[in-house]
Amino acid sequence: MTTFLTNEALHQKTSQELTSLLYEACYDNLEKAMTTIDDKDFIQANEHLQKASDILHRLGAGINYEAGIVADQLEQVYNYMADKIFEANFKKDKTLIEEVLKLLTPIMSSWNEAMKKKRDVQPRVLKQKASAYESTSVYGD
Known part of the structure; x- marks a missing residue:
């Protein structure tokens, strides 16, 4: 990540936004590791x-383990990637880093897409709730 966030800016982020930043930072560090191995x-x-x-x-x-089987599977993928990173570090092997990037990229993209869709839906849901309140309000027409 080329931009640095202040502590104040970080505290204003949602947990979902922080997760997205962590994915990006992980990805960036893996790419930088490959470059420095080349060098x-x-x-x-x-x-x-x-x-x-x-x-x-x-x-x-x-x-969040309340999410069920998906959470367990995600944990297994994270552990697998961590093992591959450890092995890549020991061997300074770029192919192992590339394998981790191939796993990380769709997870990161899916997370960002889900965040985007949630943002698109959220205003509509709020409008529906407000409309429902207004239609049942004593002060309505």
């Missing part, structure tokens, strides 16, 4: 891969 800068690659791993653990800690 033979293994210390920087190590740092980027450790950050990506830390982010995955944070994402895993935020899973």
Whole structure:
């Protein structure tokens, strides 16, 4: 992520927006790790891969297990990706990082799409609730 957020801006984000930022930061760190491996800068690659791993653990800690089987499966995918990142870091193997990116990308895209759809639906739901209130209000026509 090239932009930095202030603490105040972070506190104003919803948990869904923070999750989206975590996905983006994980993705960016994985891409930077591949670049630094190409440059033979293994210390920087190590740092980027450790950050990506830390982010995955944070994402895993935020899973809502009330969501059922999907939450359990997501946890398994996060654990698999974390294992691959660890292995990639040990071997400095870009193909393992690419495998993680192939798993992370659709999850990140789906999350962002779901957030977008929720934002599109939310005003309509609020209007429906307001309309329902107004039609049953004592002060209505």
